[in-house]
Amino acid sequence: MTRSRSRHRLKRLAGRAGLYFSVLVLISPAILFFLWMLSLSFKNEADNTAFPPVFIPNPPTFDNFVDVFAKNDFLTYTINSVIVSFSATGLALLLGVPAGYGIAKAKATKAAVLILIARVTPGLSYLIPLFLLFQWLGMIGTLAPLVITHLVITVPIVVWIMIGYFEGLPGELEEAALVDGATIWQAFRYVAMPLARPGITVAMILAFIFSWNNFIFGVVLAGRSTRTLPVAVYNVLTFEQISWGPLAAAALVVTAPVLLLTLLMQKEIVAGLTAGGVKGG
Amino acid sequence: MSASTTPIDRVAAKPSDPFRHGPNYARRYWVFAMPAAIVVAAVIVFPWIFTLFMSVHDWKVSGAVPFVGMANYAKMLVDDRFQWAIVRTLIFTAASVIAPVILGVWAAVCFASNFRLRGLARTIFILPMMATPVAISLVWTMMFHPQLGVLNYLLSLVGLPPSAWVYDSATVIPTLVMVETWQWTPLVMLIVLGGIASLPSDPYEAAILDGANTWQMFRHITLPLAWPFIVVASVIRMIDALKAFDTIYVITLGGPGTSSETLNILLYQTAFAYYDLGYGSAMVVIFFLLILLISILLLHVRQKQAFQ
Numbered sequence: 397m398t399r400s401r402s403r404h405r406l407k408r409l410a411g412r413a414g415l416y417f418s419v420l421v422l423i424s425p426a427i428l429f430f431l432w433m434l435s436l437s438f439k440n441e442a443d444n445t446a447f448p449p450v451f452i453p454n455p456p457t458f459d460n461f462v463d464v465f466a467k468n469d470f471l472t473y474t475i476n477s478v479i480v481s482f483s484a485t486g487l488a489l490l491l492g493v494p495a496g497y498g499i500a501k502a503k504a505t506k507a508a509v510l511i512l513i514a515r516v517t518p519g520l521s522y523l524i525p526l527f528l529l530f531q532w533l534g535m536i537g538t539l540a541p542l543v544i545t546h547l548v549i550t551v552p553i554v555v556w557i558m559i560g561y562f563e564g565l566p567g568e569l570e571e572a573a574l575v576d577g578a579t580i581w582q583a584f585r586y587v588a589m590p591l592a593r594p595g596i597t598v599a600m601i602l603a604f605i606f607s608w609n610n611f612i613f614g615v616v617l618a619g620r621s622t623r624t625l626p627v628a629v630y631n632v633l634t635f636e637q638i639s640w641g642p643l644a645a646a647a648l649v650v651t652a653p654v655l656l657l658t659l660l661m662q663k664e665i666v667a668g669l670t671a672g673g674v675k676g677g
Numbered sequence: 678m679s680a681s682t683t684p685i686d687r688v689a690a691k692p693s694d695p696f697r698h699g700p701n702y703a704r705r706y707w708v709f710a711m712p713a714a715i716v717v718a719a720v721i722v723f724p725w726i727f728t729l730f731m732s733v734h735d736w737k738v739s740g741a742v743p744f745v746g747m748a749n750y751a752k753m754l755v756d757d758r759f760q761w762a763i764v765r766t767l768i769f770t771a772a773s774v775i776a777p778v779i780l781g782v783w784a785a786v787c788f789a790s791n792f793r794l795r796g797l798a799r800t801i802f803i804l805p806m807m808a809t810p811v812a813i814s815l816v817w818t819m820m821f822h823p824q825l826g827v828l829n830y831l832l833s834l835v836g837l838p839p840s841a842w843v844y845d846s847a848t849v850i851p852t853l854v855m856v857e858t859w860q861w862t863p864l865v866m867l868i869v870l871g872g873i874a875s876l877p878s879d880p881y882e883a884a885i886l887d888g889a890n891t892w893q894m895f896r897h898i899t900l901p902l903a904w905p906f907i908v909v910a911s912v913i914r915m916i917d918a919l920k921a922f923d924t925i926y927v928i929t930l931g932g933p934g935t936s937s938e939t940l941n942i943l944l945y946q947t948a949f950a951y952y953d954l955g956y957g958s959a960m961v962v963i964f965f966l967l968i969l970l971i972s973i974l975l976l977h978v979r980q981k982q983a984f985q
Contacts (some may be wrong), residue, residue: 412890418787422780422802425859433816449827463867475958491713498709507710514721518920518969520941521961522720526728545840551713580705609809611923616949626811630927633815640819647812657752658807661801665807669864675898 410461430655437461437642444640460645464632467642470649472621473628479539480624482605484546488603488653493596497584498560508559514552519612522548527616537619545613550603557602557668561595562588598668601661625650692977701780725952727735728958736955749959758775758935759960762943765850766919769939773861773918774789778911780858781865785903786895788866789873810860814927821928836870846936850872856924861917865910872906912975918970945985 411658437460438453464470499507524543530541569591570583580588589596615626623631629646658665732749734742753759788799805813820828821842829839842852880898888899900907922941925931931938931946938946944964948957 412792415787415790416794418783419792419798422784422787423798426801426805429813429816429859432820433813436816436819445825447825447830449830491716494709495713496848498706501709502706504707504710507714512716513969514717515724516916516972517721517965518922518941518944518961518968519812520726520922520944520948521728521965524954524958524961525721525724526730527949528954530728544720545725549718551716551720555713582710584709609811610810611811611926615926626809627817630811633818633927643815644819647815648810651809652811654807654809655804658804659800662796662803666799666803666867669803670867 401472433644433648436640437648439641441639441641444644449663454494456676460641461649463642464646464649466631468628469621470625470628470646473625476527476618476622477608478540479603480542481541482547484550484607487543488550489593489596491593492551492554492599493558494584496555497562497588497592499555500511500559500562505531508556511552511555511559512668514548515556518547519610523613523616530617536617536624539622541617542613542622542624545617546607546610548613549606549610552671553606554599554602558592561592561598567589573674594664597661598664601657601664602668605657605665608654684880702729705842731955732958733844734809734955734961736950736953736958738954742955745955749956750963752956753959753963758938760941761935762938763939766938766939766941769850769854769857769913769921770918772851773857774911774915775859776854777862777865777914781910782869782903782907784862784866785869785873786899786977788870805860806863810923811927813860814856814924817924818928821852829870843937844933846933849929849933849937853925853928857918857921861914864913864917868910868913869906872903876902887895896932908975908978914971916972917974918972919964940967944951 398669399490435451435453438456438458439450440457440459443450443453526541527536527547532537535541564609565588570587571582574580610624610628611627612628615630618624618627629650632643632646680711680725683871735745735748736742781959782823784802788795788802792798818825821844823829823841823844832839840852841848843849876899880902881894884897884898885893893914921939922945925937925939925942926945929937940960941964944957944960947953947960
């Protein structure tokens with residue numbers, strides 16, 4: 397009896413060890429990658445091109461970051477990215493939250509199919525016609541085409557997440573409001589929307605991240621002064637003498653806001669991604 | 678938001694009770710969707726229709742645009758570069774579905790059990806898919822450097838010969854698949870984890886009483902019950918792999934030569950480097966049909982055949 401119990405405990409212990417080992421194996425590629433990215437951006441050029449590689453910056457230097465902002469107009473590109481992503485996310489919420497409510501209430505599955513097809517379509521395929529359209533309208537070289545095309549990413553994300561969220565809410569409170577003489581707009585605005593605030597937060601975060609990360613629309617539509625950060629950092633690679641420190645520093649500057657947001661809002665992000673399988677572009 | 682409704686389930690579900698408040702009930706709520714519908718029509722539906730229109734014209738950026746009928750489509754049948762791009766895309770996609778799905782299911786099973794620092798580990802695990810693709814592609818490019826890259830140094834530490842990574846046509850596709858797997862396994866994990874979290878606990882309790890081991894529980898309980906979620910995750914992964922652009926564009930731009938030129942990269946080159954918009958549009962149409970066909974096929978398989 398005691399022997400079988402201790403064997404059972406040993407098996408449990410082995411199971412735990414196996415679990416921890418598996419988790420370590422699974423997360424180590426991510427950990428090593430981001431540590432290496434940090435290492436590259438805080439080392440001087442001699443250490444970055446040394447072989448065998450130097451792993452820990454000694455002493456750590458901020459020269460690469462200074463270099464990136466001195467040699468490129470990264471401030472302008474940062475402002476461009478902020479304008480484009482905030483506008484595209486804000487407009488998507490304005491349009492998508494009511495739309496999600498309407499589709500959920502009307503149980504309009506056909507509309508949901510349209511959103512699904514938008515998810516399936518390659519981002520590049522919108523670009524040929526829209527590129528011509530913006531050219532005819534003389535909008536190339538302004539930020540407007542970028543904001544408009546980013547709606548292709550943000551609107552489906554918001555609508556999709558909001559359909560799921562509004563479907564999950566109990567309808568009794570709105571019905572009570574309607575019985576008391578509220579219009580359906582008031583029922584939406586003052587009853588359903590406050591209840592859906594967590595869903596709106598999730599939709600906002602994901603729409604913002606995937607808009608911020610988008611590269612393909614910027615690479616085609618942005619002019620010299622309207623580049624977003626991902627496009628600008630790609631140009632550091634192509635048009636400068638390749639030096640690894642500034643390149644890694646530029647990459648870190650672009651992705652740091654998104655990584656921080658993920659670390660801070662991990663619960664919301666996981667909930668949204670699990671339900672929607674969303675990803676833009 | 679219930680974790681068990683996946684996008685495809687939601688679309689497949691029949692409306693349970695559309696006429697709860699009489700025939701006008703549904704119609705009233707359409708008002709809410711109108712502004713979004715107008716914008717979607719402008720930025721999503723208009724491009725689709727216009728693409729179809731362009732695909733039957735010889736459309737360069739400037740000059741006349743003569744109607745050429747199906748000539749652009751006929752050109753694909755004899756265009757070697759296009760056909761190789763299709764083959765490459767399919768190979769890249771198959772590998773970029775299989776590896777992330779296997780690893781993603783494994784990760785989902787791990788993250789479904791309780792352990793210390795699980796939240797932190799899960800957050801770290803999903804960082805690759807949230808990070809800006811261009812940024813991570815640049816860092817990967819530096820890591821692949823044949824002489825100075827850290828990866829060849831790591832290989833030499835464990836006694837393996839150096840690899841040419843993306844600088845050789847034989848290793849470029851497997852290397853890009855590795856990046857894609859690193860980046861997108863987390864999405865598979867999250868979808869499957871959502872499925873596992875919604876499973877009932879009684880089969881597991883019964884299995885433990887019967888003395889089943891971990892593998893048996895996975896094989897005979899988790900896998901069959903979570904199968905629908907694994908299929909959904911595979912379909913989503915497949916669509917995203919077919920569309921993969923940012924990482925390939927930044928790391929190789931289709932090279933060396935054309936050895937990693939997938940359909941999406943060729944499409945970009947045709948439309949925005951050679952400015953052959955008519956031919957590019959025809960490619961978009963075929964590309965879109967290919968994605969739609971494979972998605973429908975996989976969903977059909979899912980409905981017909983549950984996991985054995």
